[in-house]
Amino acid sequence: MCVVLTNDAEHVAMLDRCPHRDVALSGGIVKEGTLVCPGHFWRFDLPTGERTELPDRGATVYPTRVVDGWVEALLPPLQPHQSMREWLLAQAREGGPAVSEAAAESPEIGESVSVDGILTNYHDLGSGEPVVLIHGSGPGVSAWANWRLTLPALAESFRVIAPDVLGFGYTERPPGARYDLSTWTDHLVGFLDALGLDRVSLVGNSFGGALALSLATRHPERVERLVLMGSVGVSFPITAGLDKVWGFEPSLANMRALLDVFAHDHTLVNDDVARLRLAAATRPGVQEAYAAMFPAPQQARVDAMALDEDLVRSIGHPTLLVHGREDRVIPLTTSLRLHELIDDSRLHVFDRCGHWVQIEHATAFNRLLADFLGSCG
Incomplete structure (x- = not known):
């Protein structure tokens, strides 16, 4: 998880992974209410997590509060997943058609x-x-x-x-x-x-x-x-x-x-x-x-x-x-x-x-x- 401090001094807690899964959003740049992924350069709206140029692929944002100077976020149990890189490599090895389909989400x-x-x-x-x-x-x-x-x-x-x-x-x-x-x-x-x-x-x-x-x-x-x-x-x-x-x-x-x-x-x-x-x-x-x-x-x-x-x-x-x-x-x-x-x-x-x-x-x-x-x- 990463915590972002907005220009309005509000804390936003979010899953520290781009939807591609292989890039940590905590390495991104915050500017004008958006977070820019450091690897793919997608832009996410901080209050909602929506990807501004493709809203149906958003980052995960959690309910957040500050208690006694500590930032708390309500985190659901994380489910295991296959990273995008692992999935692409598997498709490349199998030679399946999904490799070309994945190009639409390529970094x-x-x-x-x-x-x-x-x-x-x-x-x-x-x-x-x-x-x-x-x-x-x-x-x-x-x-x-x-x-x-x-x-x-x-x-x-x-x-x-x-x-x-x-x-x-x-x-x-x-x-x-x-x-x-x-x-x-x-x-x-x-x-x-x-x-x-x-x-x-x-x-x-x-x-x-x-x-x-x-x-x-x-x-x-x-x-x-x-x-x-x-x-x-x-x-x-x-x-x-x-x-x-x-x-x-x-x-x-x-x-x-x-x-x-x-x-x-x-x-x-x-x-x-x-x-x-x-x-x-x-x-x-x-x-x-x-x-x-x-x-x-x-x-x-x-x-x-x-x-x-x-x-x-x-x-x-x-x-x-x-x-x-x-x-x-x-x-x-x-x-x-x-x-x-x-x-x-x-x-x-x-x-x-x-x-x-x-x-x-x-x-x-x-x-x-x-x-x-x-x-x-």
Whole structure:
């Protein structure tokens, strides 16, 4: 159970679990009479527990009173339950149809906005100076999957917005869509326009780093600060790891092998994680769009995502470069080169770290990010 003190100094006691069951609501943020789940970012009305954007899925609120300075709540006997994660894993193992049905309640689904007619899925949490997180390009990726450990941490100090890039996650994939750096950049600019965001800081991961660089060079007036993590954006000989990522053929064995490439710490991945990621990568239309984004030869895709180095040199925004020393997907040399090209830049290299800096070193990464975004003027 968790106890929330409202703006009106009233105590609200509630079950310390989101309806998804795997996230503690006590880690959420209270604002304007609502509690925001720290993992799924659902908003709950505090007096009733109703989920404000979907009232039939509410949090459990108990009758509460204060006696001699202690908060008391009338708690019914708790019944054992199967967590949402356990249920999804069971469905993935069985290959049942309920996996797709569960997508409607997926934590990867946030809010939506139309960007030039394309319904775009995004997460929006916290308040303050706006920071936009741009995810990478692994199969089955989404903004939530990429930034789930970063969003709640940054939201303590900033307004943090993480969209599913065109063609990824739960953003619409229009028939015949063209996927290239220019199209993705235009979609991001349209997304900023749709949310009324004139100027933001950008955090780009891998493929998302190239999009951040593209936006910063094409529309420098829209960017405040720049963070590039394991970033694409300059040309380099394709690694065996990136070749596996962009050339992914759906199978559990291939997904498990790919996760081992992403993470230096292999204890972070197992067959259950691979099953969940494979299910995300094989939702209807997802793999088809993914194959259209990165057709062979993969080296040509690397070169297509590289910006002219004179453009990169023109970047005047304060820039933080972050890389994992053991990254097998994007070589450390790319961040070293970007550091040479961008005059106002600093570079932080994490040891014992692969391509998942934001997951393998989440606490240190979040602190580094918050300090940089909060200190640059």
